[in-house]
Amino acid sequence: MSITLLSSPLQGFTDFRFRNAFHQYFGGIDTFYAPYIRLNGKLVIKNNYQRDLDPENNTVPHLIPQVMTNDPDEFLFVIKYIESLGYTELNWNLGCPYPMVTKQGMGSGMICNPSKIDDVLHKAHNESDITISMKMRMGYDDPTEILGVFPILEKYPIKNIAIHARIGKQLYKGGTDLDAFQNCVDQSPHKLYYNGDVTSVQAYRDLQERFPSIDHWMIGRGLIADPFLPQMIRDNTTEYPKDRWQIFKAFHDTIYQQYDEALSGPMPIKMKMLGFWEYFSQSFNDPRKVYKAIKKNGSPRNYRATVNEIFAKQR
Numbered sequence: 482m483s484i485t486l487l488s489s490p491l492q493g494f495t496d497f498r499f500r501n502a503f504h505q506y507f508g509g510i511d512t513f514y515a516p517y518i519r520l521n522g523k524l525v526i527k528n529n530y531q532r533d534l535d536p537e538n539n540t541v542p543h544l545i546p547q548v549m550t551n552d553p554d555e556f557l558f559v560i561k562y563i564e565s566l567g568y569t570e571l572n573w574n575l576g577c578p579y580p581m582v583t584k585q586g587m588g589s590g591m592i593c594n595p596s597k598i599d600d601v602l603h604k605a606h607n608e609s610d611i612t613i614s615m616k617m618r619m620g621y622d623d624p625t626e627i628l629g630v631f632p633i634l635e636k637y638p639i640k641n642i643a644i645h646a647r648i649g650k651q652l653y654k655g656g657t658d659l660d661a662f663q664n665c666v667d668q669s670p671h672k673l674y675y676n677g678d679v680t681s682v683q684a685y686r687d688l689q690e691r692f693p694s695i696d697h698w699m700i701g702r703g704l705i706a707d708p709f710l711p712q713m714i715r716d717n718t719t720e721y722p723k724d725r726w727q728i729f730k731a732f733h734d735t736i737y738q739q740y741d742e743a744l745s746g747p748m749p750i751k752m753k754m755l756g757f758w759e760y761f762s763q764s765f766n767d768p769r770k771v772y773k774a775i776k777k778n779g780s781p782r783n784y785r786a787t788v789n790e791i792f793a794k795q796r
């Protein structure tokens with residue numbers, strides 16, 4: 482079966498610099514989702530979202546913008562904005578688990594409110610002909626919440642529903658609920674994409690065996706922790722390329738240089754790279770030691786020396 486692999490968005494990580502470099506060095510991903518746009522009550526698109534979606538800044542073959550809102554006017558405003566840039570699909574985030582979002586009835590906090598979802602989709606489909614896709618958790622409090630949304634989604638030509646097989650109140654703790662995901666497969670007439678904890682080729686193989694009808698797989702954290710993963714899934718191999726660490730280092734150096742140019746002062750770049758190393762370190766022999774070594778660096782010069790040492794040890 483031919484499969485489609487999609488990069489699941491991570492706000493603060495998978496911006497255009499990351500996506501472009503990822504595609505250049507590792508490949509394996511068919512479609513990238515941009516992290517969500519959020520408007521915060523004003524019909525204004527912030528500069529950092531504009532930069533991230535500007536077609537001039539993006540070299541990946543297929544990019545889909547995402548929005549997080551519960552407001553029909555905001556949704557339509559974002560549709561018009563991304564259409565002006567030439568995009569033809571908008572992904573709607575009904576997955577974010579964080580209380581400051583869910584308490585406002587957004588992200589996974591909106592799944593229990595099908596009529597509000599209906600309002601947004603009604604206006605969007607009445608007043609534009611953009612393609613809309615969904616990214617959802619299965620609920621906030623309970624994984625059956627999503628089942629109450631399916632009849633609403635059936636009214637609209639939704640392209641697909643990507644489901645992160647957790648509920649909001651779990652945040653990222655605990656396992657995925659594969660039985661609940663199976664209920665979604667059984668009950669939704671829509672095209673479903675699977676998302677959640679695809680962290681290795683073996684994990685992918687197990688999931689593919691359990692859900693043979695799924696042919697679209699979204700990978701988020703696993704792709705930052707092991708950027709070779711998508712191509713290895715595609716090639717059906719557990720063998721890394723011979724020049725694994727040279728490629729990883731070249732990728733690291735590329736994003737480091739770009740973030741260093743974009744961020745001012747030693748602290749922001751340190752925090753940016755430390756965020757990445759929380760994931761990168763999982764690819765290395767002793768993840769905790771690697772992360773600690775990165776964390777204790779004060780200056781950019783020390784940081785670069787430590788990175789060189791860490792990669793040299795892997796070869």
Ligand SMILES: Cc1cc2nc3c(=O)[nH]c(=O)nc-3n(C[C@H](O)[C@H](O)[C@H](O)COP(=O)(O)O)c2cc1C
Binds near residue numbers: 493645677678701
């Ligand atoms: C730091 C962080 C930021 C995230 N930002 C977004 C986002 O902007 N939009 C979104 O749909 N999901 C976001 N997610 C969720 C991921 O895209 C993904 O659905 C989730 O991590 C489960 O997939 P995974 O196990 O493959 O990582 C984020 C997750 C994390 C950890």
